[in-house]
Amino acid sequence: MKTKTFSLLLFFSLMNSFVFAQESNDVDDFIDDMLVLGGRFSEPAAEGAGYQASAGWFSSAIPLEKWDFRVSLHGNALFLPSGKKEFNLSNSDLKILQIDGAQNAVLPTAFGGSSSITLSGEIDFNGQTIPVNGFQAIEGIGRSSVPHAFLQAAVGVSAGTEITVRAMPEVTIDGVTATTFGVGVKHNLSQYFGYNYPEDFQLAFGAAYSKLIVGYDFEPRGAEGVVVLDKIDVDANLFMAEIIGSKKWNYFELFGAAGLMNSNFSYTFGGTGEVDLINSEVDRLEDSKIQFKGDVGFNFYFSRFRVSTMLTAGEFFNANLGFHVNI
Numbered sequence: 001m002k003t004k005t006f007s008l009l010l011f012f013s014l015m016n017s018f019v020f021a022q023e024s025n026d027v028d029d030f031i032d033d034m035l036v037l038g039g040r041f042s043e044p045a046a047e048g049a050g051y052q053a054s055a056g057w058f059s060s061a062i063p064l065e066k067w068d069f070r071v072s073l074h075g076n077a078l079f080l081p082s083g084k085k086e087f088n089l090s091n092s093d094l095k096i097l098q099i100d101g102a103q104n105a106v107l108p109t110a111f112g113g114s115s116s117i118t119l120s121g122e123i124d125f126n127g128q129t130i131p132v133n134g135f136q137a138i139e140g141i142g143r144s145s146v147p148h149a150f151l152q153a154a155v156g157v158s159a160g161t162e163i164t165v166r167a168m169p170e171v172t173i174d175g176v177t178a179t180t181f182g183v184g185v186k187h188n189l190s191q192y193f194g195y196n197y198p199e200d201f202q203l204a205f206g207a208a209y210s211k212l213i214v215g216y217d218f219e220p221r222g223a224e225g226v227v228v229l230d231k232i233d234v235d236a237n238l239f240m241a242e243i244i245g246s247k248k249w250n251y252f253e254l255f256g257a258a259g260l261m262n263s264n265f266s267y268t269f270g271g272t273g274e275v276d277l278i279n280s281e282v283d284r285l286e287d288s289k290i291q292f293k294g295d296v297g298f299n300f301y302f303s304r305f306r307v308s309t310m311l312t313a314g315e316f317f318n319a320n321l322g323f324h325v326n327i
Helices: 002-054 275-282
Strands: 069-079 086-090 104-108 118-125 128-136 145-157 161-173 176-188 204-221 228-248 252-272 290-300 304-313 317-326
Touching: 002 069, 002 086, 002 104, 002 118, 002 145, 002 204, 002 228, 002 252, 002 275, 002 290, 002 317, 128 204, 145 317, 176 228, 204 252, 228 275, 228 290, 252 275
Parallel strands: none
Antiparallel strands: 069 145, 069 317, 086 104, 118 128, 145 161, 161 176, 176 204, 204 228, 228 252, 252 290, 290 304, 304 317
16 A cells, blocks of 8 residues: 555656646747847847946056056947847747748847847646747837946056046936946057157057946846846956057047957846746856957147047947047
8 A cells, every 4th residue: 555655646647747847948048038039139239348347448658657447438429330229039039939921031239229020939837738828029229329428537657658537427228227437558669669769659458357236127028927038137257458559749649449349248137927047048148259340530729738539440430539648
């Protein structure tokens, strides 16, 4: 009798595990679909953040003199190419959801606008079939550029080196909340060349680290009773290294730079339902990306004041205008 009872318990235990696995597979597949949509939505924004974070750090190869200080106010604008505002999606990319009335569709990224495309599917969860009808893609900010401003302060230290710190207070643009801070260092290389004078062509090495924290609230997307998402939080670590060259003629200076950026992003979704399960799998979206970029610009000097302009080019274009005061 005990053996029979144990066998029945084992049978029901195995059956429950089998049913749970089936239901869990549907939930897991739906979560995979959400990660596909979330990843392709956010990827261009992650790429653009690298160009934003790298701009404006250094606009001359000439370092500050030891213990000289400079305070700067920068206005910045990232220009968004049309190819970064949308992405292609096929039904074959998805497991549970399918595009309504089509095999392929074009959906907006974080830089795009709204879309009339909907997706539908069914999820087996806790013994119920939960329909997902009229699921819409996440809506982007729908802009052609992303402006922001930040403050910098620099100090000259020994051996032709200056250290810069940057901060941008929390700002909100079209439902996107962002804040950033960072530190950079520039070291003049021309001092190691023979017969180098300040009016000669100057060469320097620069490196910077930026921390970017972004939150994006959007209309709830998901399946009621399973998981509904309404927010993406992004924590980014951005590294940049470049070679800077500049040449000054009296009150005018021309400069250029070439470098690379490494961006590391981590994501956290907000919402209701199985959000913890999504966040436990979201590391599949987290990646390290290396990008190349070039800077070109010029400075105008007026006594203790300097005005700089800079254009950064790569996968994106970024424009920067700086107003600097030596103290």
